[in-house]
Amino acid sequence: MEKFTTHEGLVVPLDRANVDTDAIIPKQFLKSIKRSGFGPNAFDEWRYLDHGEPGMDNANRIKNPDFILNQQRYQGASILLVRSNFGCGSSREHAPWALQDFGFRAILGESFADIFFNNCFKNGLLPILLPKAEIDALFLLTQSTPGFRITVDLAAQVVRRPDGHEIPFVVDAFRKECLLNGWDDIGLTLRHAEKIRAFEVQRRIEQPWLFA
Amino acid sequence: MSKTLYDKLWENHVVHTEADGTALLYIDRHLVHEVTSPQAFEGLKLAGRKPWRVSSIVATADHNTPTDHWEKGIQDPVSRQQVETLDANIHEVGALAYFPFKDKRQGIVHVIGPEQGATLPGMTVVCGDSHTSTHGAFACLAHGIGTSEVEHVLATQCLLQKKSKAMLIKIEGKVGAGVTAKDIVLALIGKIGTAGGTGYAIEFGGSAIRALSMEGRMTVCNMAIEAGARVGFVAVDETAIEYLKGRTFSPKAADWEKATAYWRTLISDADAPFDAVVELDASEIAPQVTWGTSPEMVASIEGRVPAPEDFSDPVKREGVARALEYMGLVPHTPINQIMIDKVFIGSCTNSRIEDLRVAAAVAKGRHVAANIKLALVVPGSGLVKHQAEAEGLDKIFLAAGFEWRQPGCSMCLAMNDDRLLPGERCASTSNRNFEGRQGNGGRTHLLSPAMAVAAAIAGHFSDVRELTS
Numbered sequence: 035m036e037k038f039t040t041h042e043g044l045v046v047p048l049d050r051a052n053v054d055t056d057a058i059i060p061k062q063f064l065k066s067i068k069r070s071g072f073g074p075n076a077f078d079e080w081r082y083l084d085h086g087e088p089g090m091d092n093a094n095r096i097k098n099p100d101f102i103l104n105q106q107r108y109q110g111a112s113i114l115l116v117r118s119n120f121g122c123g124s125s126r127e128h129a130p131w132a133l134q135d136f137g138f139r140a141i142l143g144e145s146f147a148d149i150f151f152n153n154c155f156k157n158g159l160l161p162i163l164l165p166k167a168e169i170d171a172l173f174l175l176t177q178s179t180p181g182f183r184i185t186v187d188l189a190a191q192v193v194r195r196p197d198g199h200e201i202p203f204v205v206d207a208f209r210k211e212c213l214l215n216g217w218d219d220i221g222l223t224l225r226h227a228e229k230i231r232a233f234e235v236q237r238r239i240e241q242p243w244l245f246a
Numbered sequence: 247m248s249k250t251l252y253d254k255l256w257e258n259h260v261v262h263t264e265a266d267g268t269a270l271l272y273i274d275r276h277l278v279h280e281v282t283s284p285q286a287f288e289g290l291k292l293a294g295r296k297p298w299r300v301s302s303i304v305a306t307a308d309h310n311t312p313t314d315h316w317e318k319g320i321q322d323p324v325s326r327q328q329v330e331t332l333d334a335n336i337h338e339v340g341a342l343a344y345f346p347f348k349d350k351r352q353g354i355v356h357v358i359g360p361e362q363g364a365t366l367p368g369m370t371v372v373c374g375d376s377h378t379s380t381h382g383a384f385a386c387l388a389h390g391i392g393t394s395e396v397e398h399v400l401a402t403q404c405l406l407q408k409k410s411k412a413m414l415i416k417i418e419g420k421v422g423a424g425v426t427a428k429d430i431v432l433a434l435i436g437k438i439g440t441a442g443g444t445g446y447a448i449e450f451g452g453s454a455i456r457a458l459s460m461e462g463r464m465t466v467c468n469m470a471i472e473a474g475a476r477v478g479f480v481a482v483d484e485t486a487i488e489y490l491k492g493r494t495f496s497p498k499a500a501d502w503e504k505a506t507a508y509w510r511t512l513i514s515d516a517d518a519p520f521d522a523v524v525e526l527d528a529s530e531i532a533p534q535v536t537w538g539t540s541p542e543m544v545a546s547i548e549g550r551v552p553a554p555e556d557f558s559d560p561v562k563r564e565g566v567a568r569a570l571e572y573m574g575l576v577p578h579t580p581i582n583q584i585m586i587d588k589v590f591i592g593s594c595t596n597s598r599i600e601d602l603r604v605a606a607a608v609a610k611g612r613h614v615a616a617n618i619k620l621a622l623v624v625p626g627s628g629l630v631k632h633q634a635e636a637e638g639l640d641k642i643f644l645a646a647g648f649e650w651r652q653p654g655c656s657m658c659l660a661m662n663d664d665r666l667l668p669g670e671r672c673a674s675t676s677n678r679n680f681e682g683r684q685g686n687g688g689r690t691h692l693l694s695p696a697m698a699v700a701a702a703i704a705g706h707f708s709d710v711r712e713l714t715s
């Protein structure tokens with residue numbers, strides 16, 4: 035997994051609540067059996083005026099000029115600012131894959147759907163939960179300040195605004211360690227292989243029907 | 247100390263706990279389908295790892311499979327490749343059971359698990375699919391997971407989890423005639439919102455839940471995820487035990503006695519502490535229909551489409567305005583005057599035999615309205631289809647002008663050919679009314695199977711209670 039320590043980048047505001055994973059990456063792109071290449075189709079239905087299908091040449095499609103990600107001032111953004119319940123709906127990990135492939139490294143929001151939140155951590159994409167007042171302020175600043183950039187410092191657990199204001203955030207210690215070090219979960223879990231095996235032996239005795 | 251059912255299920259699976267409380271939970275059942283597994287199998291192989299316990303795996307192809315002309319196979323080459331990849335992966339690693347495309351037991355993964363007795367009380371059940379919460383109807387801790395977690399479970403038989411807070415949703419009283427599990431859960435989501443259960447494990451209880459069949463409980467748990475909760479479950483009772491008796495993978499003989507004795511302990515203790523309690527009066531619930539692009543945008547059939555001005559929160563107001571525009575709806579329109587184009591009866595929410603029986607009872611002797619372009623009935627599994635045909639339900643649907651299809655996810659998410667065209671409006675028994683969910687530009691209204699048939703017959707939403715009383 036890609037490490038995450040500190041990231042400084044341009045912020046793009048996506049001012050909608052309940053953005054679901056169908057919107058982040060529509061289902062027709064889920065037919066791929068790969069993990070990469072979803073970026074050009076992130077937010078496909080909002081981003082392009084025509085209907086997207088796998089295998090299309092996305093460079094030649096007509097973009098929706100009204101969609102925020104298409105606006106000139108937000109080109110190259112790597113930090114996504116969102117509202118509440120972001121990533122709700124389907125468990126598709128293609129959603130964080132698409133956001134990451136698009137170029138995002140962090141997402142700041144009021145609340146996230148649980149499975150999506152989890153999936154982000156597995157891919158070195160950092161979802162950060164902030165109080166509504168801080169999110170409201172960031173929306174105002176982003177919209178009123180062209181080229182608005184912030185720094186996300188995972189080790190210190192703060193988001194730093196250019197005016198020096200620091201917003202602390204909470205992250206599980208275990209997830210933080212994994213991200214800071216770029217550790218692979220599976221490798222970590224397999225350190226407990228003996229414990230898993232012992233647990234399994236006991237379970238087989240107590241509930242043999244589970245091992246039919 | 248008294249414990250909630252959630253505490254019991256959780257504690258029974260903890261293998262190891264990290265200093266910050268992150269736990270390694272043992273996984274009993276791993277359900278696998280074609281869309282979210284290929285990258286996991288590939289990752290496993292690339293890392294030179296083997297699956298930990300293949301006998302935990304039950305696999306099927308459901309999302310991409312066509313629902314008609316099976317003799318032609320899967321026409322779409324990309325869909326076909328995904329299904330063939332699953333075939334190859336399962337062929338290579340093995341499984342407790344695999345129901346490939348065209349197998350007579352193939353179907354939607356959340357329908358076949360319980361049907362096969364592969365979902366048993368007290369299990370942890372995972373699947374790379376958010377509606378895994380369905381299996382909670384059997385007092386399982388059933389999590390939807392992402393593909394990295396699918397790989398993690400394949401490799402380690404464990405899932406890394408932090409314990410959620412516990413919420414009790416207590417639904418007391420008796421529902422009126424024509425009101426079903428789907429109406430209960432839609433009304434609930436209307437009340438607590440799609441983020442109302444975020445961070446919680448939900449236990450559904452109360453006399454109205456206990457009165458539901460297993461099919462009805464699965465419908466409710468299925469939509470726990472639409473209320474923001476990753477898991478939702480119901481305590482074990484005789485209804486659950488009765489359902490499991492004699493199923494393929496249910497315990498037999500002495501094991502059955504031992505198992506049922508244990509299962510009966512899978513209830514919350516009388517004074518167990520919950521972090522939140524929500525109460526609902528079942529007798530007040532009318533048939534529900536969603537009007538927007540989120541399951542919380544729901545009204546009773548007697549209600550009207552709201553106006554953005556009805557909402558004080560600016561983000562919400564904006565969301566409602568956008569939803570109404572997408573849905574092509576005018577504020578204050580009575581729900582029962584909204585005309586529809588297509589009807590879909592199916593999905594892991596409502597495609598079980600009981601759903602089809604209820605739908606057929608309403609359809610019997612009636613006919614789909616002239617303005618309906620397509621009315622689909624898609625059974626949840628091959629076995630459901632077989633059972634329905636044995637009961638003559640297919641004949642009733644066909645005579646009423648419905649199409650009777652092969653099992654699969656179908657127009658729930660339109661990965662196959664069953665889909666809405668831009669602007670088409672659908673009465674759907676599925677679980678998500680998101681933009682484009684049933685086809686690019688399509689407009690989805692969620693409702694119960696009985697209400698879907700009532701809509702098909704009237705050509706617009708209509709109160710099923712008027713048809714059946």
Ligand code: SF4
Binds near residue numbers: 309354375593594595
């Ligand atoms: S029926 Fe719909 S919700 Fe259920 S598993 Fe299939 S696609 Fe997902």
